[in-house]
Amino acid sequence: MSKSNFTRRGMLKTGAATGAGLAMPTIFTGAVWSDGHTGFTNAPQGDTVTLGFNVPQSGPYADEGADQLRAYELAVEHLNGGGDGGMMSTFSSKALDGTGILGKKVEYVTGDTQTKSDAARGSARSMIEKDGAIMITGGSSSGVAVAVQALCQEAGVIFMAGLTHANDTTGKDKKANGFRHFFNSYMSGAALAPVLGKQYGMDRKAYHLTADYNWGYTTEQAVRESTEAMGWETVNSVLTPLTQTDFSSYIAPVLNSGADVLVLNHYGGNMVNSLTNAVQFGLREASANGKNFEIVVPLYSELMARGAGANIKGIFGSQNWDWKLENQLGARYTGTNAFVQSFGTKYGFPPSQAAHTGYVQAMLYADAVSRAGSFNPCAVAEALEDFEFDGLGNGPTLYRGADHQCFKDVVVVKGAENPENEFDLVEIVEVTPAEQVTYAPDHPQFAGGSLGECNPGA
Numbered sequence: 001m002s003k004s005n006f007t008r009r010g011m012l013k014t015g016a017a018t019g020a021g022l023a024m025p026t027i028f029t030g031a032v033w034s035d036g037h038t039g040f041t042n043a044p045q046g047d048t049v050t051l052g053f054n055v056p057q058s059g060p061y062a063d064e065g066a067d068q069l070r071a072y073e074l075a076v077e078h079l080n081g082g083g084d085g086g087m088m089s090t091f092s093s094k095a096l097d098g099t100g101i102l103g104k105k106v107e108y109v110t111g112d113t114q115t116k117s118d119a120a121r122g123s124a125r126s127m128i129e130k131d132g133a134i135m136i137t138g139g140s141s142s143g144v145a146v147a148v149q150a151l152c153q154e155a156g157v158i159f160m161a162g163l164t165h166a167n168d169t170t171g172k173d174k175k176a177n178g179f180r181h182f183f184n185s186y187m188s189g190a191a192l193a194p195v196l197g198k199q200y201g202m203d204r205k206a207y208h209l210t211a212d213y214n215w216g217y218t219t220e221q222a223v224r225e226s227t228e229a230m231g232w233e234t235v236n237s238v239l240t241p242l243t244q245t246d247f248s249s250y251i252a253p254v255l256n257s258g259a260d261v262l263v264l265n266h267y268g269g270n271m272v273n274s275l276t277n278a279v280q281f282g283l284r285e286a287s288a289n290g291k292n293f294e295i296v297v298p299l300y301s302e303l304m305a306r307g308a309g310a311n312i313k314g315i316f317g318s319q320n321w322d323w324k325l326e327n328q329l330g331a332r333y334t335g336t337n338a339f340v341q342s343f344g345t346k347y348g349f350p351p352s353q354a355a356h357t358g359y360v361q362a363m364l365y366a367d368a369v370s371r372a373g374s375f376n377p378c379a380v381a382e383a384l385e386d387f388e389f390d391g392l393g394n395g396p397t398l399y400r401g402a403d404h405q406c407f408k409d410v411v412v413v414k415g416a417e418n419p420e421n422e423f424d425l426v427e428i429v430e431v432t433p434a435e436q437v438t439y440a441p442d443h444p445q446f447a448g449g450s451l452g453e454c455n456p457g458a
Helices: 062-079 117-129 142-155 185-200 214-228 268-280 302-312 325-333 336-347 353-372 377-384
Strands: 048-055 105-112 135-138 158-161 178-180 205-211 233-240 261-265 294-299 316-319 387-389 397-399 410-415 426-432
Touching: 048 062, 048 117, 048 353, 062 105, 062 135, 062 268, 062 302, 062 336, 062 353, 105 117, 117 135, 117 142, 135 353, 142 158, 142 178, 142 214, 158 353, 158 377, 185 214, 185 294, 185 316, 185 410, 185 426, 205 214, 214 233, 214 261, 214 294, 261 268, 268 294, 268 302, 302 410, 302 426, 325 336, 325 426, 336 353, 353 377, 353 387
Parallel strands: 048 105, 048 135, 135 158, 158 178, 205 233, 205 261, 261 294, 294 316
Antiparallel strands: 316 410, 387 397, 410 426
């Protein structure tokens, strides 16, 4: 398939994913929220404000963390008036002006989550208690995101989740102080299943290898339910440790299982290693049930594709965003080229989806503070809830108030057959419009849990 040979299933009108009658975002005034009263955690007292960037700088998701941190540093530069301003010029909201946030220069501290929940909570707590961070953002693991989100709820600060894909983050573990821009497992399943059915047929038998934590569980569930609904059968499911590096013992039984599709519910270095092992075992050349054996990776990125090399060719998956969107699909994805230009000028290569969602979360937080006229986390939360925006690279987007989940188009991709260079390893196959991946807040995959009340902390 050539790079220009992709489709988009339907079109999303601005606000189409929001449902009828949703209130537009509230604009707060000093009469409602005033920072003259410091009755919230880490209320800024001087001429600076500190943000906490908590990313995996070690562990299996370290590549994603490194790119997130680059993007966060770029966002701080733009908020403080440096560089070319990036997506501040394309963002539909015009509340940001390059003078920091509410006139305060933005500073930041960093932590290493190590892709471990305890380590992530420890670094987040240190940033809040010792460094005075008023907002925490980052992470490339849903286990980490859920743990840090709960901590931020207890501490009374806003958590702008980074790369977290498990349904739980805005499902059973959602919190009033937490917000997710990244898409989720349900959305991947809903977007991928029709493409897989078209490519591989409706009569398939799938074998799942699944990372043994909340992201793996919900991703397997989402893909299973979406594919089984169209006729696929799941013949087996095996959990694999997050610390696993050699997946040979898990791959070996697959060819004798009766399956003809292997679904790798793995991410980061885990996915690179398991896909490599699967190719080494000859799965890509194998046949079963009279069909060519296929491999699917529900969620992956350009960074992972680079790690997997030629093994990623032809592998279908989904992404939150891709750096080629605006060039290939036009002005609907305005903001993409502005971000790619800024990031590329600073770092010398295109940004990943991890970098994009981190940058956008930082901008959305700063914008919400500016529109609210306050750093009070409850003011910020109200400014984000049911906020509809555009110009940040994903097209028209809603931050739904009911669960603090963003709804936007989902990108279906496959590994490029003939990449032009090391940054062109993923082809956009389809973009599924937001209304086709939108679900009710009480959908069974998101059952349980409650946002609760916003906690302003001190």
